[in-house]
Amino acid sequence: MFSGISAVSRTRIVSWSDPAAAAAQAQTMSGLEALLAMIEGRISAPPIIELLGIKMLTAEPGRVTMGLQIGEHLYNPIGSVHGGVAATLLDSVMGCAVHSSLPIGRIYSTLEIKISYLRPMTQALGMITAEGNVISLGRKADFAEGRITGPDGKIYATGSTTCAVWDL
Amino acid sequence: MFSGISAVSRTRIVSWSDPAAAAAQAQTMSGLEALLAMIEGRISAPPIIELLGIKMLTAEPGRVTMGLQIGEHLYNPIGSVHGGVAATLLDSVMGCAVHSSLPIGRIYSTLEIKISYLRPMTQALGMITAEGNVISLGRKADFAEGRITGPDGKIYATGSTTCAVWDL
Amino acid sequence: MFSGISAVSRTRIVSWSDPAAAAAQAQTMSGLEALLAMIEGRISAPPIIELLGIKMLTAEPGRVTMGLQIGEHLYNPIGSVHGGVAATLLDSVMGCAVHSSLPIGRIYSTLEIKISYLRPMTQALGMITAEGNVISLGRKADFAEGRITGPDGKIYATGSTTCAVWDL
Amino acid sequence: MFSGISAVSRTRIVSWSDPAAAAAQAQTMSGLEALLAMIEGRISAPPIIELLGIKMLTAEPGRVTMGLQIGEHLYNPIGSVHGGVAATLLDSVMGCAVHSSLPIGRIYSTLEIKISYLRPMTQALGMITAEGNVISLGRKADFAEGRITGPDGKIYATGSTTCAVWDL
Numbered sequence: 001m002f003s004g005i006s007a008v009s010r011t012r013i014v015s016w017s018d019p020a021a022a023a024a025q026a027q028t029m030s031g032l033e034a035l036l037a038m039i040e041g042r043i044s045a046p047p048i049i050e051l052l053g054i055k056m057l058t059a060e061p062g063r064v065t066m067g068l069q070i071g072e073h074l075y076n077p078i079g080s081v082h083g084g085v086a087a088t089l090l091d092s093v094m095g096c097a098v099h100s101s102l103p104i105g106r107i108y109s110t111l112e113i114k115i116s117y118l119r120p121m122t123q124a125l126g127m128i129t130a131e132g133n134v135i136s137l138g139r140k141a142d143f144a145e146g147r148i149t150g151p152d153g154k155i156y157a158t159g160s161t162t163c164a165v166w167d168l
Numbered sequence: 169m170f171s172g173i174s175a176v177s178r179t180r181i182v183s184w185s186d187p188a189a190a191a192a193q194a195q196t197m198s199g200l201e202a203l204l205a206m207i208e209g210r211i212s213a214p215p216i217i218e219l220l221g222i223k224m225l226t227a228e229p230g231r232v233t234m235g236l237q238i239g240e241h242l243y244n245p246i247g248s249v250h251g252g253v254a255a256t257l258l259d260s261v262m263g264c265a266v267h268s269s270l271p272i273g274r275i276y277s278t279l280e281i282k283i284s285y286l287r288p289m290t291q292a293l294g295m296i297t298a299e300g301n302v303i304s305l306g307r308k309a310d311f312a313e314g315r316i317t318g319p320d321g322k323i324y325a326t327g328s329t330t331c332a333v334w335d336l
Numbered sequence: 337m338f339s340g341i342s343a344v345s346r347t348r349i350v351s352w353s354d355p356a357a358a359a360a361q362a363q364t365m366s367g368l369e370a371l372l373a374m375i376e377g378r379i380s381a382p383p384i385i386e387l388l389g390i391k392m393l394t395a396e397p398g399r400v401t402m403g404l405q406i407g408e409h410l411y412n413p414i415g416s417v418h419g420g421v422a423a424t425l426l427d428s429v430m431g432c433a434v435h436s437s438l439p440i441g442r443i444y445s446t447l448e449i450k451i452s453y454l455r456p457m458t459q460a461l462g463m464i465t466a467e468g469n470v471i472s473l474g475r476k477a478d479f480a481e482g483r484i485t486g487p488d489g490k491i492y493a494t495g496s497t498t499c500a501v502w503d504l
Numbered sequence: 505m506f507s508g509i510s511a512v513s514r515t516r517i518v519s520w521s522d523p524a525a526a527a528a529q530a531q532t533m534s535g536l537e538a539l540l541a542m543i544e545g546r547i548s549a550p551p552i553i554e555l556l557g558i559k560m561l562t563a564e565p566g567r568v569t570m571g572l573q574i575g576e577h578l579y580n581p582i583g584s585v586h587g588g589v590a591a592t593l594l595d596s597v598m599g600c601a602v603h604s605s606l607p608i609g610r611i612y613s614t615l616e617i618k619i620s621y622l623r624p625m626t627q628a629l630g631m632i633t634a635e636g637n638v639i640s641l642g643r644k645a646d647f648a649e650g651r652i653t654g655p656d657g658k659i660y661a662t663g664s665t666t667c668a669v670w671d672l
Contacts, residue, residue: 010183010184010185010186010215011181011182011183012181012182012183012219013179013180013181013182014179014180014182014241015178015179015180016178016240016241018178019240019243019245019247020247022245023245023246023247026245026246034245038245043245046243046244046245046250047178047240047241047242047243048241048243048244048250048252048253049245051180051219051220051241051242052219072184072187072215073182073184073215073219074215074216074219075187075214075216076187076216076263077187077190077191077194077202077206077211077214078191078267078275078276078277079187079191082214082216082256082259082260083255083256083259083263083278083281084216084220084252084253084256084257084259084260085216085252085256087251087252087255087259087283088250088251088255088256089252091250091251091252091255092250092252095244095251099246107246109246109285109288109476110251110285111284111285111498112282112283112284112285112448113251113255113282113283114280114282114283114450114618114664115255115280115281115282115283116279116280116639116647116664116666117277117278117279117280118639118640118642118647119640120277135620135622135659135662136622136659138622138623140445140476140500141447141500143622143662145662155639158647158649158664160618160620160662160664162447162448162498162620164476164477164500166476277644279645279666280616280666282450282496282618284471284479284498286471286472286474286479287472287474303452303454303491303494304454304455304491306454306455308613308644308668308670309615309668311452311454311494313494323471323472326471326481326496328450330452330615330616330666332644332645332668334644346519346520346521346522346551347517347518347519348518348519348555349515349516349517349518350515350516350517350518350577351514351515351516352514352576352577353514354514355576355579355580355581355583356583358581359581359582359583362581362582370581374581379581381581382579382580382581382586383576383578383579384577384578384579384580384586384588384589387516387555387556387577387578388555388588408520408523408551409518409520409551409552410551410552410555411523411550411551411552412523412550412552412599413526413527413530413538413547413549413550413553414527414530414603414611414612414613415524415527418550418592418595418596419591419595419599419617420552420556420588420589420591420592420593420595420596421552421588421592423587423588423591423595423617424586424587424588424589424592427586427587427588427591428588431580431587435582443582444582445582445621445624446621447621448618448619448620448621449587449591449618450616450618450619451591451617451618451619452615452616453613453614453616456613
């Protein structure tokens with residue numbers, strides 16, 4: 001149905017594993033253990049991550065990094081990467097930074113995110129890197145921040161989040 | 169490990185048209201004309217929209233609606249729809265609400281979004297609807313708000329955005 | 337250079353009652369009862385409200401309104417009302433809208449606010465009105481929105497907030 | 505009318521100079537020069553700053569710090585410092601950080617702020633310090649972040665802002 005280089009590059013085939021199985025596995029681990037298991041491929045990455053092409057890179061307590069190769073599949077109708085991509089990437093690193101701080105049996109849920117778009121992102125950028133850092137851990141809420149950096153060292157987007165946390 | 173129907177449902181094949189061509193077409197129209205052309209299929213939808221499965225529904229001056237069938241491909245690692253999905257959907261309806269207010273030759277760029285997650289979204293929800301509304305049009309910045317509603321009439325997420333606007 | 341009435345108008349004398357006493361009184365009431373007691377003067381308004389000149393106007397379940405006469409004492413260094421004033425007013429109506437929804441023994445604490453500045457506010461505006469509305473009540477978090485309207489019917493600022501809620 | 509130590513501490517008398525005069529003076533200077541003139545007392549601080557008791561401490565290109573002695577006049581009705589105080593302080597340091605980056609003739613206006621409340625603030629805290637830092641300077645918008653730190657070294661609140669910038 002599609003032929004030629006151009007057409008081939010405009011189809012994306014994405015496969016994923018049962019996210020419920022991965023979620024069940026993760027619940028038997030601390031947040032950090034679950035994230036390391038995903039990085040090492042012992043737990044499958046969630047579908048949305050496969051869909052966009054996000055790669056989990058590193059996880060340590062309170063800090064997570066991920067990478068994303070900018071492709072045309074991420075474009076908006078006005079000629080650059082859709083704002084939802086930076087939001088998804090930053091929500092991921094910020095939420096996982098919170099997750100990386102939680103022991104077994106402690107749960108989080110994102111209450112809100114704010115994303116600031118400092119510079120437009122295009123395919124010319126290549127690979128971008130996002131890092132999420134916990135700012136404060138509380139009894140009812142954790143706070144984290146994130147930023148996306150290009151291979152040029154410039155910051156392309158920043159984010160902040162509030163997550164509810166509680167014990168199962 | 170996976171076979172049959174279940175495995176088939178865990179692959180997603182997405183195709184799209186050249187987004188630069190669509191962007192060039194859109195620049196010859198007012199924002200509202202470009203959005204109506206997308207809804208009617210005369211301009212192809214942007215890749216990210218196809219990737220998630222977002223459907224553009226309606227556009228009028230200052231107001232845009234879109235729909236999304238919740239599927240497993242949108243899941244996060246903790247058993248519900250990833251926060252980036254609501255962010256992408258709300259960024260789309262809010263940005264397009266601003267776009268729908270702009271004459272030919274006037275351009276917008278999203279400076280920031282905030283997304284609030286009121287309730288978790290799962291596949292049981294089926295189809296969600298998002299609407300974006302312009303709150304204020306200015307010389308240098310436009311402001312819009314958005315919300316995602318389920319078939320149960322409940323609000324699942326809300327958003328607000330600031331867009332820079334200028335004449336080419 | 338300044339003399340007489342003009343100079344007098346550049347001093348503001350503010351008095352308030354013990355906020356701990358008011359807080360203790362309020363804890364014996366539902367949120368709505370406490371707010372109505374403040375509006376009717378049976379509980380003293382908090383100091384910050386007196387400091388800026390905010391007037392509590394109405395309270396009903398999930399909705400609160402307040403007024404503020406714009407004065408020079410609220411000005412920033414660039415010739416208009418300081419952004420902190422709209423933030424304080426919106427934080428007040430949004431937090432009180434959440435408070436108005438809580439029974440005795442249920443407590444709230446503001447996790448975050450976002451404030452959008454749609455138009456500059458100056459003394460020429462006279463009296464502004466703010467309303468706060470609850471958008472969603474949850475087990476762990478409540479969400480509210482607010483807006484400031486001028487006597488001209490235009491919206492000058494909008495806000496959104498996330499509040500943690502719990503039982504004592 | 506008021507007597508005794510307690511009563512005396514519950515009245516606050518605030519005076520300020522014509523903010524229009526200060527604004528006019530500031531327009532003949534770069535942002536950094538205007539901020540340094542305020543710190544050194546050559547331009548009068550804006551009324552809202554006097555009202556709350558904020559002290560401007562330092563200004564350098566892209567970075568501003570201010571201090572605030574927590575007093576009862578800043579309290580909310582639920583026994584701690586009102587969220588509007590942190591918002592005003594963070595809006596001030598973030599806006600001034602942007603201002604400190606602007607040459608003569610270049611103007612800014614705050615489009616939005618987000619404030620996160622990490623920990624409650626009470627009088628026991630004493631003096632808090634806020635710093636604002638520019639994250640990105642653009643042609644149409646500048647972005648800055650801020651945080652409030654206590655004498656214990658803990659972060660009590662964080663903020664982010666988007667400011668429109670343009671040439672007169």
